[in-house]
Amino acid sequence: MIPIALLTVLTTTDARAKAEALARGAVEARVAACAQITGPITSVYRWQGAVETAEEWQVVFKTTEAGYPALEAHLLAAHDYDTPEILATPVARVSADYAAWVEQETTPAP
Template structure:
């Protein structure tokens, strides 16, 4: 049986898996979103990045309520690559405080998660 604490082991056949994340960020243009996505994939920091059509973000910044159009980038990665992915996003992003939110993948297709493990190792 595979070690459930191992970061890049393929998932078990039941679909239960720890060690994989989705990581989301936003940026203010499609061009910037594509650049962030491409850099992460080229560096094997993520197996896949999906760019969502513009969303409207409403937030407080410098004591004012702001609204802006942003593009979401959702990365699929191994938990073991999170720190490097976050560091890349902080370095490559032009926001002072970029959104970087990681969510654990608690279940997923065994073949897909095996692919994520392979692409991020």
């Protein structure tokens, strides 16, 4: 059996309700199997020439390597930031049952 390549994909947003909407929307669209929300966190970044500090919520999605393009497209369409943070990290190891569940949940319904 060929192992399923999984990714964790994260983004941030400036309100808990927005984080929940991004998480729910991705799971409902089957572009992520699940998502966890943490926050508030403090982000420090340079934007348009100035150093900014903002309170944000981080959303971490679980998807397959094959499903990443659809998740990225979904986040770009749903996110209200001009340039949203969307970072994907390969999962080095995962239990077979969990990987199968992620694949099942990110496969479009017939």
